[in-house]
Amino acid sequence: MNNQAGHFEKELPQVAVITGDIVNSQQSEQSLEWLSVLKDYLSRYGGSPKDWQVYRGDSFQLIVYQPEDAFRVALHLKAVIKRLKDLDVRMAIGVGTLEHHADQVLQSNGEAFVYSGRKFDSLKKQTLAVKTPWQDVDKAINLLIKLALLTIDDWPETSADVVAASLEHPQATQKEIAALLSIPQSRVSERLSRAGFDAIKDVERYYREAILKRL
Structure with a gap:
């Protein structure tokens, strides 16, 4: 019986749960717009x-x-929401098991949900953080995220627009992104540079590799 229970636990799927909210939503005059943008993104x-x-x-x-x-x-959603004036999104990523997948996500449970919810509740001014079962991963990735947020939190709408397009089309050249957004290529380069995009991509790569090593 115990062996079966132990075996079952090992078979539980590992997922990530993102818990978040829209910053400045109450003050925004674009409530219908941001809600539509948020739902469109999540539906992907x-x-x-x-x-x-x-x-x-x-x-x-x-x-x-x-x-x-x-x-x-989470990074892509940040860029998508920050394209809208004065808005931002605050999120906590929890990585862990999915123990019960209900018909409504808010009624599902598991390690990933607990980690995401608790981490989200502990966020104050910080707008993105991660909680996993591995303390060494958390310590390193959250330090990198904290540094990256010094740039990300200050993205103007124009930079967020270019970052969102670049994440949407990861294989596209700057010339192709420029054509997509109907702006000169020099603007794409300038805005990605100002957004710290290369360094932020390195943080994303670090997170990806760290998680894959543990799964």
């Missing part, structure tokens, strides 16, 4: 309410079934 990763839900007006929860992708998903 499954259906509501089983895979994601928006609740309490401006809060949301999303399951990312490939946990190594979660930082990129």
Whole structure:
């Protein structure tokens, strides 16, 4: 019996859960716009309410079934929301087991949900953090994220727009991104540089490799 229980535990899927809310949503005159943008983005990763839900007006929860992708998903959502004036998104990524997958994500549970919820509740001014079962991973990645946020939190709408397009089309050249956004290529280069995009991609790569090593 115990062996079966132990075996079952090993078989539980590892996922990432992103818990978040929209910063400055109450003051925004673009409530219909940001809500539509948020739902459109979340719908890329499954259906509501089983895979994601928006609740309490401006809060949301999303399951990312490939946990190594979660930082990129959060980063991309940040860029998408920060394209809208004066808005930002605060998120906590929890990595761990999915023990019960209910018809509504808010009723699902497991290690990933506990980590994500607790980490989110502990966020103050910081707008992104990670909690995993591995303390050494948490310590390193959260330090890198804290440094990256010094740049990310100050992205203007123009930089966020270029970052979002670059994450959306990772194989595209700057020339192709420029054509997509109808701006000169020099602007793309300048805005990506100002956004710290190369260094932020390094943080994303570090997160991805660190998670994959443990799964």
